[in-house]
Amino acid sequence: MKHDSRVPARLSLCLCALWALSIVATAPLPLAAADKYEGSPVAAALVKADAAVERIIAVADGKRTLANTIVAIDDLIVQLRLDTEFLQFMAYVSPDTALRNQGQKAEVSVRNWMIAVLKREDLYGAIKAYADSKPKLDGLDARLLKRTLRDYRRAGMALEAKQRDELKELQVELSKKSIEFESTIRADETRVPLTKAELKGMPDQWFETQPTSDGIYMVGMDYPSFLPLMNYCESGLTRQKVWIAYKRRGGLKNVKQIEEILALRAKVANLLGYSHPADYETEIRMSKSATAVIDFYKKLRPLLRKKAQLDFAEYTAAKRKHTGRKDAKLKPWDQSFYEKRLMREKYAVDSEKVREYFPLQRVIDGLFSITQSLYGLSYKEITGQAKKLGTPIWHPDVKLYEVTDIESKTMIGRFFLDLHPRPNKYGHAAQWGLHPRKEWADGRVQRPLAALVCNFTKPTKDAPSLLSHDEVETFFHEFGHCLHSILTESKYGEFSGTSVARDFVEAPSQMFEHWVWDAKVLKTFARHYKTGAEFPDELLDGMVKAKYLGSGMKAEHQIYYGMVDMTYHLKPDGKVDTTQVGLDLYDEIELYDSVPGTHFQASFGHLTGYQAGYYGYLWSLVYAEDMFQRFQELGMLSPKAGREYRKKILARGGTVDEMQMVREFLGREPRMEPFLRKLGLEVE
Numbered sequence: 001m002k003h004d005s006r007v008p009a010r011l012s013l014c015l016c017a018l019w020a021l022s023i024v025a026t027a028p029l030p031l032a033a034a035d036k037y038e039g040s041p042v043a044a045a046l047v048k049a050d051a052a053v054e055r056i057i058a059v060a061d062g063k064r065t066l067a068n069t070i071v072a073i074d075d076l077i078v079q080l081r082l083d084t085e086f087l088q089f090m091a092y093v094s095p096d097t098a099l100r101n102q103g104q105k106a107e108v109s110v111r112n113w114m115i116a117v118l119k120r121e122d123l124y125g126a127i128k129a130y131a132d133s134k135p136k137l138d139g140l141d142a143r144l145l146k147r148t149l150r151d152y153r154r155a156g157m158a159l160e161a162k163q164r165d166e167l168k169e170l171q172v173e174l175s176k177k178s179i180e181f182e183s184t185i186r187a188d189e190t191r192v193p194l195t196k197a198e199l200k201g202m203p204d205q206w207f208e209t210q211p212t213s214d215g216i217y218m219v220g221m222d223y224p225s226f227l228p229l230m231n232y233c234e235s236g237l238t239r240q241k242v243w244i245a246y247k248r249r250g251g252l253k254n255v256k257q258i259e260e261i262l263a264l265r266a267k268v269a270n271l272l273g274y275s276h277p278a279d280y281e282t283e284i285r286m287s288k289s290a291t292a293v294i295d296f297y298k299k300l301r302p303l304l305r306k307k308a309q310l311d312f313a314e315y316t317a318a319k320r321k322h323t324g325r326k327d328a329k330l331k332p333w334d335q336s337f338y339e340k341r342l343m344r345e346k347y348a349v350d351s352e353k354v355r356e357y358f359p360l361q362r363v364i365d366g367l368f369s370i371t372q373s374l375y376g377l378s379y380k381e382i383t384g385q386a387k388k389l390g391t392p393i394w395h396p397d398v399k400l401y402e403v404t405d406i407e408s409k410t411m412i413g414r415f416f417l418d419l420h421p422r423p424n425k426y427g428h429a430a431q432w433g434l435h436p437r438k439e440w441a442d443g444r445v446q447r448p449l450a451a452l453v454c455n456f457t458k459p460t461k462d463a464p465s466l467l468s469h470d471e472v473e474t475f476f477h478e479f480g481h482c483l484h485s486i487l488t489e490s491k492y493g494e495f496s497g498t499s500v501a502r503d504f505v506e507a508p509s510q511m512f513e514h515w516v517w518d519a520k521v522l523k524t525f526a527r528h529y530k531t532g533a534e535f536p537d538e539l540l541d542g543m544v545k546a547k548y549l550g551s552g553m554k555a556e557h558q559i560y561y562g563m564v565d566m567t568y569h570l571k572p573d574g575k576v577d578t579t580q581v582g583l584d585l586y587d588e589i590e591l592y593d594s595v596p597g598t599h600f601q602a603s604f605g606h607l608t609g610y611q612a613g614y615y616g617y618l619w620s621l622v623y624a625e626d627m628f629q630r631f632q633e634l635g636m637l638s639p640k641a642g643r644e645y646r647k648k649i650l651a652r653g654g655t656v657d658e659m660q661m662v663r664e665f666l667g668r669e670p671r672m673e674p675f676l677r678k679l680g681l682e683v684e
Contacts, residue, residue: 042106045083046113052076057122061129066137067441069130070145071492073123078438078446078493084110085434086391092186092426093418093453094394100424104183111175118155119168127152140655144492150284156272167271174264178608181250181257185603186426188249191218192242201234203352208460221246222421223428224457227470230336231351236323243333244595250602258568258607259578265611266574278569281612285503286619286658293566293615297559300618301589303681304559307552312591315550318342332592339550347542347549351468354539358472359529360419360456360465366525367479370515374642375487375650376406382414389414391434391449395422403486413437413448413486420465421455428605429454429474431481431509436496437488437653448497450485452478464529469543473516480509487646488653495654503616504623504658508649511624517544518636548680553591555618555679560589562615564601569612623662625674630665 056072084106090096091103117123131149156167193216199207206228210217219225219242226246233239265277274280278290287293316330318338330338343349368379379401386393386400393400398418404411421427435449454475459465467475484505485497498505515521519540526535564585568576578601586594601607606614627649634641648665662670673683 041087041102042084042109045080046109048083049076049080049113052079053117053120053123057126059126061126064126064130064133066130066135066141066145069126070148073127073148074144074438074492074494075440078436080110081493082435082446089432089434089451090394091183095422095424097424104179107179108176111179112172115168115171115175118152118157119164124152124157140491140495143655144494147494154272154280154284159271163271167268170264170268170271174261174268177257177261177264181254181261181608182605184254184257185250185605186424188221188603190221190245190249192245193217194219194238198235198238199229199233201232202229203232205457205460205463205466209457221249221427223455224421227336230333231340233337236331236334239333239337240331244598247595247598247600248602252599252602254602255578255599258601259576261608262568262571262576262578263574265569266571270572276570276572277574278566278612281569285501285613285616287503287615290566290570290612293619296615296619297563301559303676304552304555304679307679307681308556308591309552311550311553314342315339330592332595335550335553342549343542343546347546349539349542349546354469354543355466356530357526357528357535358467358469360467362525362527363467363472363475364417367476369524370521370637371479371483373637373639375483375646376639376643378404378406380404411447413450415449415482415486416451418451419454419456420458425455426453427455429478431478431485433485433497436493436499437490438493438496439491448486448488450482452482454478466529469516473513476512476516477509480512484508484650487650489651490653490655497653499654501658502610502613503619505620506617507620507624507627510617510621511628514628514631515636517547521636551680556589556591558618560585561604562618563589565606565610565614566612568607621678622672622675623670625678626670627662627665629674
């Protein structure tokens with residue numbers, strides 16, 4: 001994951017728990033008898049899905065309609081999600097080992113079912129028979145048919161039967177290995193034993209959260225442990241030890257696993273007629289090809305390098321001043337530490353003092369108040385009703401909320417908040433779209449259900465949970481995803497919420513980060529947890545001035561991760577020495593020297609969620625920054641701007657082309673200049 005102090009939590013699979021992984025990146029065959037699923041928690045759901053497939057196939061070709069063929073497929077997929085996805089989600093968050101195992105098995109069963117169903121000739125024949133009748137469709141209906149045909153083509157239905165069977169076997173194995181890769185990351189228990197002397201500079205509150213063994217602190221790799229240590233520990237050697245341990249999570253087991261996954265992806269791409277996996281993945285994104293992504297980076301890298309060099313020189317000078325060594329070299333484990341030091345010394349910003357103005361509950365209240373006003377919503381906690389609704393609370397920390405549209409008085413969706421770390425929980429920050437919106441033929445409307453999972457510091461005996469400004473930004477980012485899921489008005493599950501091109505999905509979330517940098521916004525909720533004092537103007541002024549501190553280096557980090565991901569997927573044969581490629585690209589793209597003995601890819605969760613798609617963070621940031629201009633024009637808290645954005649972007653989900661959405665919201669063609677300014681680059 002990204003190793004600067006701000007990006008990692010929000011990047012880790014903002015994943016949005018993508019069901020699309022199962023539907024599009026893998027490919028689906030129903031097994032028609034209940035005994036095929038005997039002993040599985042999802043048995044009844046898969047039998048029900050099989051029956052739905054059989055009903056579609058049974059329709060006479062001359063009587064096929066959009067409703068009984070194409071929409072019926074959307075119906076059965078949505079129903080399968082309703083029946084199984086909450087259980088699959090438990091693999092990532094449940095404290096109960098048995099339930100986590102059930103969730104993982106459910107995920108395997110459903111993915112395998114999906115792989116199989118997209119290989120059924122009889123189902124594809126039904127779809128093709130309807131398409132060949134040349135139905136007169138427009139708008140969303142035409143888009144649904146086109147999307148369905150595209151997915152079946154990408155699932156290999158143009159191949160001979162023998163090749164389809166081979167493809168199915170590859171995808172089943174790929175699904176299995178991907179789930180194992182993710183599970184190994186979640187189960188990683190790496191800890192570094194350190195004495196208090198080795199932890200000089202760490203805040204008192206941090207020590208209260210760390211387990212000890214006979215006086216030794218057993219420092220884990222969760223964000224509330226790792227990031228503060230990178231920010232405040234005075235010992236460079238301690239930071240080095242912990243940084244290296246962090247970059248070795250997942251172990252050689254996961255290095256081997258990801259290399260096997262890459263080889264399988266290459267075989268899949270070759271069977272389907274693509275040059276390499278990267279072209280297969282990007283075909284359905286805004287970029288359309290790996291070449292477009294590489295060109296994007298080629299254009300951006302020279303622009304960033306000058307700023308990155310200035311950053312590197314500034315940080316190196318800070319280290320030499322601090323250590324008294326004129327020959328001191330800046331290392332990757334120094335970056336966060338000297339960034340925080342420069343913020344204190346140069347901009348009078350003490351990040352730990354800033355934290356005191358962001359008690360978690362006030363941040364939640366502020367976030368709710370802002371979004372309710374912008375988008376015309378109201379939130380109500382309904383945690384006590386969760387079990388009755390079929391989605392029981394899995395941990396005492398978890399809360400469930402209901403969202404109502406103020407104007408229509410209609411309940412439009414629900415979401416969970418699960419905000420603190422615990423053993424075996426998903427370790428970063430992400431939003432899962434658990435249930436999509438769906439309008440059923442009988443007039444019923446399935447409302448969206450989402451879950452926002454973070455890992456913020458727990459309260460201590462002396463203080464509530466206090467968030468760093470970085471964590472507040474992460475929270476707003478993830479809630480941007482949550483609103484994208486909840487505010488959708490899509491008629492079909494296929495286009496609900498975050499079901500947009502993968503390289504656009506981060507735009508709404510990244511845009512919403514701006515709200516935590518605005519004085520007027522912060523004054524609505526940021527208060528000192530003891531005194532109740534407002535967030536000081538001079539403190540925010542310093543933070544804004546420091547906003548571009550290290551921005552060039554951070555953006556190069558982003559490019560590094562994106563290029564590693566893309567390079568892994570450019571090999572036609574999929575044979576990649578992932579560790580060597582990672583080290584080589586580090587030397588090429590970063591200003592630091594690479595660090596032998598590390599294998600960050602073993603815990604790089606995006607490789608089984610955003611494969612050949614990590615570039616999407618910077619790509620979508622172009623659109624995020626441009627869309628933000630509309631709020632700057634009308635006001636950060638302007639209901640007019642909020643309602644306009646809700647209607648033209650959030651509500652539409654994937655119902656129209658992403659570029660069309662952006663053009664209609666902006667009233668013009670998108671521009672790159674706001675994105676460049678975001679990085680602190682001069683724009684002519």
